Structures are given as structure tokens and as C-alpha cells.
Amino acid sequence: MTDTPTEPLKRTPLHAAHLRAGARMVPFGGWDMPVQYSGLKAEHDAVRTGAGVFDVSHMGEFRVTGAGALAFLQSVTTNDVSKLRPGRAQYNWLPGVQGGLVDDIYIYMVAEGEYLMVVNAGNIAKDWAHLNAHTAGFDVQLTDESDRWGLMAVQGPKAAELLQPHVNVDLSTKKKNAYFAAKLFGFGVMLARTGYTGEDGFEVFVEASEAEPVWDKLLAIGLTPAGLGARDTLRLEAGFPLYGHEFSDTIHPLSSTYAWVVKDKAHVGREHISLAPAHKLIGLRLERVPVREGYPVKVSGHVVGHVTSGTSSPTLGHPIAMALVEAAHAAADTFDVEVRGKDHPATRMDLPFYKG
Template structure:
């Protein structure tokens, strides 16, 4: 039996096509991936991301516990600020990538990937030390993401909260959005400006409808997992299970900025520090097809001598640029910009080259 978010009952009203996504019945698209992708790049899109997990971490040892299990430096957070981070195994591979929200002293909320909720909570419990309370609040929490250049304009119609002055990776713990209490943050997974609204499950449908209504004149459309994936991919934002996994370290994935080796010990630090010193055997790079063909996840990548050097992690035709591009985890020796490679597509070696990422960067 697939799990459903509180918004499932209204998907059909918008013509959603649903799929099994990590055990959840979720919309891959509403009006179409290209249309939804373009709306987020140019106006705004509304995503149901209520499948994501939320865990409250509190108690007098909450900070040292989070410092031990995550790679970023939680001590740098002020109340009302959040950060992107990773949890690693002792091998340096990734348990999950996540957001850490500081609600107050000794009081945090972690936002984790839907398919990893059970695994992550178990991992945290296994590594629990000191006085720490862990509460999985995923089932009572709904989350909507309003993304795109018109997001602020639309949200401002429904709230008097000071969203205009809210900086990226900051949040308001209790904003009133059309009478609904929401934790309101300004992050995003699309490469655009945008907001996340965490609300009680019972308020999700009402908030969804209010946002769509407020955004009608500003081009707001419901958006599904398909556009979410193409948007995050163009902005080179990783997806767990593709760019990150138990077999891929943060440094191999190009996420060294979120690993603070000088903060003290944390799980996986020794291996990651060794890679920092000696270099990583593999590297995540951008690739662009020189010949016709679309690189898809798990397609093998070869050097020009025919030796396999890695594989594609994500690839598609970029909806923004109409180029056939991908991210590939390959032997570091072949990671220089302009390096010629081949991607195996339906049994044939098709020419590609290493290119700079992100493929898309929004204008300030």
C-alpha cells in the first residue's frame, strides 16, 4: 500500500499523473513537465512536498549530538536560521542529505528525504548520546514549496509576515498565512527564489487552494516531481540515491563546502579528511552530449580508449536550454573541463564532453 500526503485527494482536480516514488503515491506532473518547469523559471510553481520527513531534536545535548552526526557546523546557526548538511557513515558514504533548522537553544528541526525517514531515524537513535529527545513529526507535518521569481509577490498577498526582508536560509517559526500557522522558510530546491511552508496536516488542502488562488494572476501552477527533478538538476542540486548514496562521499559529489573538518570530530570525518588531503578517486562532473542522444541515470561513461570510467547519475534534455546534459560520477583523472568522453546509449558509444556546472544560475 503506497503512502499518501494530505493533498492526495485534490490531485485529480488538477489532472495529476501519479507514480510510486519511494513508496509514496505522488504526482509526477499536472499539466506537463515542460510547462511546469517553465512556470517555475519564469513565474511560480507550487509543489506538494509533504512526503519529506521532519524530526525534532531537543535537549541539553542536542548541539553536540548534531555536531557528531552531521558534516556542517551547527554551532554557527542562530535561531531562525537553517543550513544544508549531510549525515555520513564511518566509511564517508552518505546516510542522507538534510536541512537543519535552529528553532532555539537546544531545539532543532531536521528535514530529511522521504525514502530515508525510517533509516535516518534509526541511524540517529543508534548514535544517540547524552540528553537528547528525538521526535519524528513527519506524519503530522505537511510541507508546501512555493518556488519561482513571483513567489514573494504571491505569498505577500496572504501574510503580513516580513517575508520581503527574510534572507535565504532564514525562517519565521510562526508566521500567520491567511489564518494558518506556518513555519515559513526561504530555501528551495529549484535554483529559484522560493519559500517552504510547514503546516499541520489538517491545514494542507486549505493552504494549497489559497496559494493557487493568490497566484492565479501571477502564472502560478501546480508542479510535480518531474519538474522538481529537472529544476534541481539544472541548478546542480543533488538527489539522494543518484548524486549521493552510501557509496558516494560528500567530496566526490562536490559538496565540500558543507563539510567543516575544523569543527571537531563527526561520523565519517577520518575518511573525508583523507580525501581532502589526497584527493578523491572519483568526481561528479557535468557532461554535455556532442553527438545525438540523451544521457540517462546509470548509463556507463567511457574514456576515448573504451575503458569504463564511471556512470551518469542524472541526465535529460534540459528544459531551459534544450541541450542534452547530465551529471556523471567518473574517475577524477578525466574530470577536466573540455575532456572528451563517450556515453553508452542503447549499445552505442556516443560522444560527450565535460562542461561547467551548474547548467542554470538565476540572475541576481
């Protein structure tokens, strides 16, 4: 019997910088990624109270160009891309042909007939195949630029204050979902006032070859490097779904609280999304015992769903979870979550758990 060969883990342009900073590295979606540096709670608190920076260079970037770019994007997404103007960004979904989501994405409008789509790292190949399968009849060109870009997320209430002395643009004039060219420490970058933590911040697109010096300069001005551990606790407190947990090829996306992402237009998979979801995504508070993905959720002793994400909230000081439960039971006030054969009481909470 021989071992099955495994693909070597991919590395972002910041891999060496993470090792220098003493990061603990873990496999994530085929990538070797930092899970923490100084410690999850310290990194989490830095983002909630000051500012931190994440390496998100593992995300994928596709450029969509051509006279038919808008019509194409309208056909493969659920949100209304026609509302975008150059210099604006939009959260969106790629619905599946048979239901569920291929991915949840961000679309940035660069210029008329030119868009940048950012997709989840683990879905790059799947998304690329899906999009190319639907280009027929559209005057559109797709370019996979995933290897071109380094991407960093500067997040926290002091993000703009710390960046402003080092950027040639007045950040106070840039609203949420703005997307614009800038010079940062003298390097040409694209900045987006977007993020995944529930805090203010900017995502920094930089040529991969220039990512490491920009990262080093961000740390030098006082930003705290933060890893995947803090990224997960922050996004969960903010009630943000994560693909593979709250969204998937088989989960009805309207189980979530994101019905606003679906607009009344023709698009791939519309007939499936228009069906009422059999489950609903809810928030749960527990008092002592943290719960994890897959743990059964019960009402009156009967399993009605399962935990999709769970953690002990550093900000709130108690365990929290998101759970997918049968729609008929989603309005219940109290539940039990089974942990290693024992039921622990949980109280339903509105999402998000935390608002920055």
C-alpha cells in the same frame, strides 16, 4: 508460488487535491506522488519564469531538543551547526559510520536547544535508526514529526511577490535560509526561504490537517502546481545532487562539488570523509540524445564512470547529465556516453548548468 505482498503506497495530506487537479500519480520512495499535472515543460517553465508549488509532504521531519541538542547534532553532521541562530536554516550531511552518506538534510534552528531536521522521504526509517543509535552520552530527545506536517515548496522568481499580499510578514526582510513563523491566508505556518530548484522561494510547513486548504489557496492566487518530473529537471539544471543518485551509502560525498559542507570538527565517520575520493562528479552536455542513470561514460573508448542523473534541459534546450567518473579523467574536456550500444559525444560543463 505466491506473490510477495507489497506495502501499500503512502499518501500525503494533499493526495485528494492532486487527483482533483488531474495529476498523473506514480510510486516514489513508497509514496503515491504527482509526477506532472499540465505537463513537465509547462511546470518547469512556470517555476523558471513565474512561480510554482510542489507537494513535498513526503519528506521526514525530526525534532531535536534538549540541553545537549547542539552537541549531538555537531557529532552526527559534517557542517557546523553552532553557526546557526534561531530563525536560520542550514544544509548539512549525515555521514555514515563506514563512509558515504546516510542522508543529506536541512537543519532549522527553532530556539536554543531546539532544532527541526528535514530528511529525504526514502530515508526516514534509516535516518531515524541512525540518529537514535548515536544519542548515548547526550542530553537530547528526538521526536519523529513526519506525520504532523504538510510541506509545500513555493518556487520561482515571482514567489515572494505572489505570497506577500497573503502573509503577515515582510518577506523582503527575510534572506536565504531564513526560518520564521507567519500567518498565510490566516493559517499558522512556518516559512523557510529555501528550495531545491535554483530559484527563489519559500517552503511552507503547515499542520497536515490544514495542508489542503492552504494548497487550494496557493493555486487560486496563480501558483502553478508542479510534480516530480519538473522538480527533477529543475534540480538537475541547478546542479543539485539527489540522494540515491549523486549521494549514497557508498559514494564518497566529496566526489561532489560540496566540500564546503564538511567543517573541521569531530563527527561520525570523519576518518572516511578525510580520504581523497577516487571519483569526481562532473557535468556533461550532449547535443541530441538524452541519457539516463547508469549509462557508461567513456574516454578514448574506455569506461571511466557512469551517468548519475540525466535529462533534456527545458531551459537550455539540449540534454544534460551529471556523471561520476574516475578522478584521473575528471578534467577531460570531451567524453562519450554509451546509449544502447552506441557512443554519443559529450562535453564537460561546470556545475551548475543554470544559475537563477
